[in-house]
Amino acid sequence: VLVAARELLAADGVGNLSMRALARSLGVAPNALYGHVGNRDQLIDLVLDDVLAQVHRPAEKDLAANPTGAVRDIMLSSYDVLVAHPGLMPAYLERQGARGVQAQQLGHVALDGLGRAGVEEATAREAMRVLIVYTIGFAALSARPADLGDPPLSPAELRANFRTGLDWLLLGIVGT
């Protein structure tokens, strides 16, 4: 099971990740995988959530001292992790992010941060949806630098652009 996930991360491109290709790379018959994972979708879900383990969690003292900053850091780190795995972006988009354990943990921490920043519960939940959509979407945009025309933007420019929009959102969320 774990072996499978590792192999997948090395191979780039979820589009090119077929059960058969994976089985081939493991030197095994295609159907042998179904003893371990049940499904192609399930397999991809596992890989996606696994990657999110790399997102940096803020220390408790940073969360207390500057909750808004901590939320921004979570989103920035998520952006960096996602951009570092461009081949997985189509899958993240399709599923609106992973809904596994890692994703839930991150969501919980960020929601907590918004609460500490004085954002009301209902608003915080709206804000989370907005932030997640924005972060995944912009990471996906950054993962395909080709069609951002004339001349194409550098990774640094894209990250700065992401940060600009993120700050607009956070400003609106925590209030004027």
Add this chain to the structure above:
Amino acid sequence: VLVAARELLAADGVGNLSMRALARSLGVAPNALYGHVGNRDQLIDLVLDDVLAQVHRPAEKDLAANPTGAVRDIMLSSYDVLVAHPGLMPAYLERQGARGVQAQQLGHVALDGLGRAGVEEATAREAMRVLIVYTIGFAALSARPADLGDPPLSPAELRANFRTGLDWLLLGIVGT
């Protein structure tokens, strides 16, 4: 060519739209399509941009009177059109929106609106990327209401959530 596009819109789900299925529904051999469209990707591009023709363009006088409002209306209308075609969302996500004629027209109008609202050129271009990513992303989220847990949100709630985030962004974009 056009006939093909129409048939596709009726059929729901880009995932289920194969060349072969399309050919079947047209009562024609699969390879016959290649005389008209060259590619599956090309075909999908055509469909996506075609749908954007339904997005409402603001009248010149509204654009002049309230440029920020006009930009918001474009994004809201885009959201509505996208949500009305949930089956196409995976394709929009993958391509970060259409890059055809309709998409370019809309982008041009919105950029013009931001300019009239007093946003500097470079900032306006950043803002456009942010707005597009946000709008497509949220429309995609709204197109899969299933996994927005306990209880799932209604279309109206999702649209309100979209509008909230959109206003946060516009507030940040046009300045404090």
Add this chain to the structure above:
DNA sequence: ACCTGAACACCGTTCAAGT
């Protein structure tokens, strides 16, 4: 517990040929 062989019902795309 973990694998394989064989099969089913699919794909996108190309090539040569027909009218």
Add this chain to the structure above:
DNA sequence: ACCTGAACACCGTTCAAGT
């Protein structure tokens, strides 16, 4: 101009069977 037949190299998944 527009189509077809036949083929190539693929898919995900299931079923029965082997060790």
